[in-house]
Amino acid sequence: MWPTAELHVHIEGTLEADLIEELAARNGLPVPEGAALMARTEPYRDLQDFLDLYYANLAVLRTRADFHDLGARYLARAAAAGVRHAEIFVDPQSHTERGVPVEDVLLGLSSALADARAEHGMSGGLIVCFLRHLGPDAAMAALEEVLPHRELLLGVGLDSSEVGYPPALFRDVYERAAAEGLRRVAHAGEEGGPDYVWEALDILGAERIDHGNRALEDVELVAHLRETRTPLTVCPLSNVALRTSGPDLADHPLAVMLDEGLVASVHSDDPAYFGGYVDDAVTALVAAGTVTPDQLGVLAANSIVSSFLPDGAKAALLAEVRAHAEATGAAVPALVTETLGAGTV
Ligand SMILES: Nc1ncnc2[nH]cnc12
Numbered sequence: 001m002w003p004t005a006e007l008h009v010h011i012e013g014t015l016e017a018d019l020i021e022e023l024a025a026r027n028g029l030p031v032p033e034g035a036a037l038m039a040r041t042e043p044y045r046d047l048q049d050f051l052d053l054y055y056a057n058l059a060v061l062r063t064r065a066d067f068h069d070l071g072a073r074y075l076a077r078a079a080a081a082g083v084r085h086a087e088i089f090v091d092p093q094s095h096t097e098r099g100v101p102v103e104d105v106l107l108g109l110s111s112a113l114a115d116a117r118a119e120h121g122m123s124g125g126l127i128v129c130f131l132r133h134l135g136p137d138a139a140m141a142a143l144e145e146v147l148p149h150r151e152l153l154l155g156v157g158l159d160s161s162e163v164g165y166p167p168a169l170f171r172d173v174y175e176r177a178a179a180e181g182l183r184r185v186a187h188a189g190e191e192g193g194p195d196y197v198w199e200a201l202d203i204l205g206a207e208r209i210d211h212g213n214r215a216l217e218d219v220e221l222v223a224h225l226r227e228t229r230t231p232l233t234v235c236p237l238s239n240v241a242l243r244t245s246g247p248d249l250a251d252h253p254l255a256v257m258l259d260e261g262l263v264a265s266v267h268s269d270d271p272a273y274f275g276g277y278v279d280d281a282v283t284a285l286v287a288a289g290t291v292t293p294d295q296l297g298v299l300a301a302n303s304i305v306s307s308f309l310p311d312g313a314k315a316a317l318l319a320e321v322r323a324h325a326e327a328t329g330a331a332v333p334a335l336v337t338e339t340l341g342a343g344t345v
């Protein structure tokens, strides 16, 4: 298993059907009807069709212990997938609007991250995402609500329904987050066009783009992403399930992104809904011929340099990539040699 950094996973999207049932029983709640729909193999109509199911299933998450257990299940599964560092998205508004105190969400997940450090030697952090469909005022209120827990947070992100909610709407929220020293990422170019990616970069100061598939429609943007080495966190199983790429993984734009020299890496998005975790995604990409086995080291190295880890920790994980390559007879990615050789990340 290549050591990797998971940079695009929504913790709510790791809520598997069996945990939904367990939490419903624990909290004396009915099992949401949507739990039975998760096993589907046919694609969703679109992003919104999926989001409706995703939000409805969250009804069972009530207590700090629930959030701990959700995080712990995910992190154990991620450790088995080779994930050495996880920057996890959480949607606080989807819980506070159901009456769950924000500290229970953040403290429950943070305790799971602390346990994973002890049990699996994994590092990680939380990125709070604003639900763009609730608009900028609600996002600002959500930011103010989490800031008393600033020490638990790595950064901010932007997710939920994309089209109709362009990044520019959230300028003030991102400015405020930046003033607090929070790192900035944003979903863009998943369903929205390249203009959404430009806005995320130019107006929000996004340091990474989540998805970014539609950036490929704009040659200037591709050149800009390449020159600035702006990472794209790509989620191929999600794209097939949500019809944001073609139905066949063999045609997934990841191959073009890598050919274009973009810093793209593979992630899982909402693995409980889209048929697998990051190891499953990588296996499926190789089976489809979208990437060659030789490119797996490149993807692993890209994920690590795209993380918000300090340089020393990145170097330590890149050394693990090199060790894995040497142990398995795979090529050591050029990025690893250049970075470790130069002593900087
Ligand atoms: N793929 C996705 N796009 C936007 N928001 C999301 N929230 C959870 N998964 C998402």
Ligand SMILES: [Zn+2]
Residues within 6 Å of the ligand: 008, 010, 159, 187, 210, 269
């Ligand atoms: Zn996502």
